[in-house]
Amino acid sequence: xxxxxxxxxxxxxxxxxxxxxxxxxxxxxxxxxxxxxxxxxxxxxxxxxxxxxxxxxxxxxxxxxxxxxxxxxxxxxxxxxxxxxxxxxxxxxxxxxxxxxxxxxxxxxxxxxxxxxxxxxxxxxxxxxxxxxxxxxxxxxxxxxxxxxxxxxxxxxxxxxxxxxxxxxxxxxxxxxxxxxxxxxxxxxxxxxxxxxxxxxxxxxxxxxxxxxxxxxxxxxxxxxxxxxxxxxxxxxxxxxxxxxxxxxxxxxxxxxxxxxxxxx
Numbered sequence: 451x452x453x454x455x456x457x458x459x460x461x462x463x464x465x466x467x468x469x470x471x472x473x474x475x476x477x478x479x480x481x482x483x484x485x486x487x488x489x490x491x492x493x494x495x496x497x498x499x500x501x502x503x504x505x506x507x508x509x510x511x512x513x514x515x516x517x518x519x520x521x522x523x524x525x526x527x528x529x530x531x532x533x534x535x536x537x538x539x540x541x542x543x544x545x546x547x548x549x550x551x552x553x554x555x556x557x558x559x560x561x562x563x564x565x566x567x568x569x570x571x572x573x574x575x576x577x578x579x580x581x582x583x584x585x586x587x588x589x590x591x592x593x594x595x596x597x598x599x600x601x602x603x604x605x606x607x608x609x610x611x612x613x614x615x616x617x618x619x620x621x622x623x624x625x626x627x628x629x630x631x632x633x634x635x636x637x638x639x640x641x642x643x644x645x646x647x648x649x650x651x652x653x654x655x656x657x658x659x660x661x662x663x664x665x666x667x668x669x670x671x672x673x674x675x676x677x678x679x680x681x682x683x684x685x686x687x688x689x690x691x692x693x694x695x696x697x698x699x700x701x702x703x704x705x706x707x708x709x710x711x712x713x714x715x
Contacts, residue, residue: 483503486502486503487502487503487504490502490505497682498680498682499682500682500686501682501683501685501686505682505683506683506686506687506690508683509683509684509686509687510687510690510691513687518672519691521667522667522668522669522671522672522688522691523669523691523695525661525665525667525668526657526661526668526669526670526695527695529585529588529589529592529657529660529661529668530592530653530654530657530695532589532592533588533589533590533591533592533593533595533596533653533656533657534592534593534596534649534650534653536589536593537592537593537594537595537596537597537600537649537653538596538600538646538649540593540597540600541596541597541598541599541600541601541603541604541645541649542600542604542642544558544562544597544601544604545600545601545602545603545604545605545607545608545642546604546608548562548601548604548605549604549605549607549608549609549638550608550630550634559605562598562601562602562605565598566598566601566602570591570594570595570598570652570656571591571656571659573591573594574587574591574659574660574663577590577591577594578663578664583664587660587664588657588660588661588664588665591656591657591659591660592653592656592657592660594656595649595652595653595655595656596649596650596652596653596656599645599648599649599652600645600646600649602645603641603642603644603645603646603648603649604638604641604642604645606641607637607638607639607640607641607642607644607645608634608638610637610638610641611633611634611637611638612637615633615637616629616633616634619632619633639710639711640711643703643706643707643710643711646703647700647703650696650699650700650703651696654692654695654696654699657669657670658670658673658692661674662674669688669691669692669695670688672684672688673685673688673689673692676688
């Protein structure tokens with residue numbers, strides 16, 4: 451009997467292989483900050499247009515000392531958690547229904563496809579009429595902005611599960627519930643988590659827009675007030691808080707994803 455020797459061929463190209471050193475990203479970030487600081491201090495860029503990084507840090511310290519940092523941050527995080535949580539939960543349910551059942555796909559997919567391209571920010575005035583200027587309109591804005599990306603991501607993830615694995619499970623006599631639980635859901639989870647990362651970014655955008663229009667507290671309200679007074683250091687301090695919030699949420703999603711998808715390792 452002839453035997454075939456299998457030889458592993460290493461991936462020699464630098465395009466696909468290996469991990470990029472983390473220090474490269476930090477180096478680029480540090481260089482940008484130094485150039486930014488120097489451009490403002492030397493007068494290359496007017497302070498009327500942009501504040502320097504050092505001025506932003508001073509403003510963040512003042513927010514922390516005064517206690518306003520936690521007031522604005524807590525208001526935004528609370529709205530984001532409720533709106534994104536409800537939108538994500540509802541989006542997963544609808545996405546699974548569309549992906550798993552033909553009747554739901556025929557009824558709901560055309561509706562989702564028609565409403566998905568509609569700019570959700572345009573619905574904010576309508577939510578203000580329906581729910582008033584209190585928390586309801588803000589949560590509804592975040593929810594609707596989160597819902598449709600989650601539905602699309604969940605449906606696409608379910609639809610992309612290997613059909614061969616599903617047929618294999620059915621050939622072993624697994625009931626439908628077991629096929630969904632043991633094959634379809636684990637196979638769809640990477641795509642669902644990718645949808646989470648997209649939807650949380652959209653949720654932050656919707657949060658800021660809602661707070662800018664009708665809120666007394668929150669990062670968006672803080673940015674709107676600073677912009678109205680042309681206080682660039684405060685405005686960019688608020689933008690920095692949003693960036694930090696996005697980084698923290700992305701990190702938390704990464705931690706959860708690694709634990710849920712530990713079976714891939």
